[in-house]
Amino acid sequence: MLTATCKAAPNIAVIKYWGKRDEELILPVNDSLSGTLSTDELCAKTSITADTTFTEDKMWLNGEEVTIWDNARLKNCIEYLRGIGEKKLTDKSVLNYKLHICSENNFPTAAGLASSAAGYACFVYTLATLYGLENQELTAIARLGSGSACRSIYGGFVQWKKGELADGSDSIAVQIAPASHWPEMHVLILVVSDARKKVGSTVGMRLAVENSELLRFRASHCVPKHTEQMKQAILNKDFATFGEITIRESNQFHAICLDTYPPCVYMNDRSHSVSHFIHKYNENAGEVKAAYTFDAGANACVYLLENEVAKFISYLNAYFPNDESPSDEYVRGIPVQPNPLSNSDLQSFGLSATISKNTFKYIIHTKVGEGPQRLDNNESLLGADGTPKNLKS
Numbered sequence: 001m002l003t004a005t006c007k008a009a010p011n012i013a014v015i016k017y018w019g020k021r022d023e024e025l026i027l028p029v030n031d032s033l034s035g036t037l038s039t040d041e042l043c044a045k046t047s048i049t050a051d052t053t054f055t056e057d058k059m060w061l062n063g064e065e066v067t068i069w070d071n072a073r074l075k076n077c078i079e080y081l082r083g084i085g086e087k088k089l090t091d092k093s094v095l096n097y098k099l100h101i102c103s104e105n106n107f108p109t110a111a112g113l114a115s116s117a118a119g120y121a122c123f124v125y126t127l128a129t130l131y132g133l134e135n136q137e138l139t140a141i142a143r144l145g146s147g148s149a150c151r152s153i154y155g156g157f158v159q160w161k162k163g164e165l166a167d168g169s170d171s172i173a174v175q176i177a178p179a180s181h182w183p184e185m186h187v188l189i190l191v192v193s194d195a196r197k198k199v200g201s202t203v204g205m206r207l208a209v210e211n212s213e214l215l216r217f218r219a220s221h222c223v224p225k226h227t228e229q230m231k232q233a234i235l236n237k238d239f240a241t242f243g244e245i246t247i248r249e250s251n252q253f254h255a256i257c258l259d260t261y262p263p264c265v266y267m268n269d270r271s272h273s274v275s276h277f278i279h280k281y282n283e284n285a286g287e288v289k290a291a292y293t294f295d296a297g298a299n300a301c302v303y304l305l306e307n308e309v310a311k312f313i314s315y316l317n318a319y320f321p322n323d324e325s326p327s328d329e330y331v332r333g334i335p336v337q338p339n340p341l342s343n344s345d346l347q348s349f350g351l352s353a354t355i356s357k358n359t360f361k362y363i364i365h366t367k368v369g370e371g372p373q374r375l376d377n378n379e380s381l382l383g384a385d386g387t388p389k390n391l392k393s
Ligand code: PMV
Pocket: 012, 013, 015, 016, 017, 018, 032, 114, 116, 117, 146, 147, 148, 149, 201, 202, 295, 296
């Protein structure tokens, strides 16, 4: 019996991927760039066991059995990796063993984070580890699961190069810098209470590619420039530039969504009030100290340096008061001690009174972290008989 257990984290794009030029191979119309989050706060965990006695491939997702072969994307990832195994492995017998796959993610569903990125990255990394192929090019395989998953194959700051070739072989992710290059880079995820159903990214992207003229201009003119500036900002640890491009990119991505016919609206009034607050915060600081970015949902992700977190949360709590604050349930993850603010601090900040109570359900405090990691076999989600240790009753 062969077994492997690994974990991987989601990533938050600062240069957004939006639009495919090939839907089946998941090839994007533009490059994108993200920070992979630390697995300490948010992660997907996958265990895979392969054995000669298994009679069929089986998969359990968050405690419930799902059918593997109905899922074309999962199937593509498995077949592609087995294809690499056929070429690289001396003993290929393991490639014929049936698989038991068990995967869980610890994300609060309301966090609105693309669990698919961490999930597919973790799945591909775990299967590659099981086969002894973890040093192969895995990003193009994770991409077949979910585009943004290719960036979660590495930690730190990662660029997904769109590539030019029709077969997608050059559409891969590369690490720009490891997390250790800029360990002060922290992230706050502001989970807003409103969880309205949104247009999924596959449909939103398809419509945008079909009919947004701005998307074409963005892909050819804006993204190449932003990507180069962003890479330099990361290498120079220049937060002001990093932050400004992050904000501009988020706004431009949502402008494309509005330019789509019919429009895809992901941000809501609460999202806009966060954006307004952050612009005021940066104006008062005299430079960009906090950078918001929104994906295909209403929750804000804020990049900021570690030494800014306490001050930022103090002002955030003042302008967005919450009945749960202060508590570990409200600000989860890395502990933070907000600074007390005086009346004059609040007056000079210049935003009129509080916006509304309980704007956020809770906040997750995390940081940019390492890529996927293999865990000890005793952390496996599968028991010695190859069935899940925890099943939903
Ligand atoms: O990989 P998908 O299909 O979940 O698309 C992700 C798209 C965004 O999150 C909005 C942007 C990005 O680059 O991650």
